Amino acid sequence: MMSLKSAGGLTRGSGMTEKMQNLWTLSAPVTSEYNSTMQDFTDLAYTTSPQHKESTEARIKRDASDLEKMHTKITLAHPTQLILL
Template identity: 80%
Template sequence: MQNRWALTAPVTSEYNSAMQDFTELAYTTSPQHKDSTEVRIKRDASDLKKMQAQITTCLTIHS
C-alpha cells in the first residue's frame, strides 16, 4: 500500500498544480506546509526515481 502511495504522490501534486493553473486559482498554505512547492515536487520526483531504480535492481538480483 505504501508503494502505491509513493507512486501516486508526484502525479497528485502535478494534477493539483495543473488544476490551479487551469482555474487561475491558487491554493495557499501556512509556512509550515510546504509539500506543494516546486522544489519539494522536484525532490519527491527525484526520490521516486531513486526508489524505482533500487526496486528494479533488487528484483533483477533476486529473480
C-alpha cells in the first residue's frame, strides 16, 4: 500500500489531485479489510518483527487500556459532551 510519507508530501510533484487524494484516503479502510480477508483466506500473514521500544509488553497493555478508556468515553458520552484531552 502506498505510504502517506514521502519527500515533499503526498501530492507535491506526483500529479495527484485533491480528488485523487480523497479517493485514496477514503479507500484505505476497504483495501485494509480486503488485505485482511485475503490473509485469512490464504492462511498467510504479513508480519514484521518488533523494531521499536513501543512494542514492549507493558506499552502494549497501556495502549490497550487507553483504547478501552477512549471507547468507553465515546460510547457513553453525548456528542456535545465529547472533549478531546
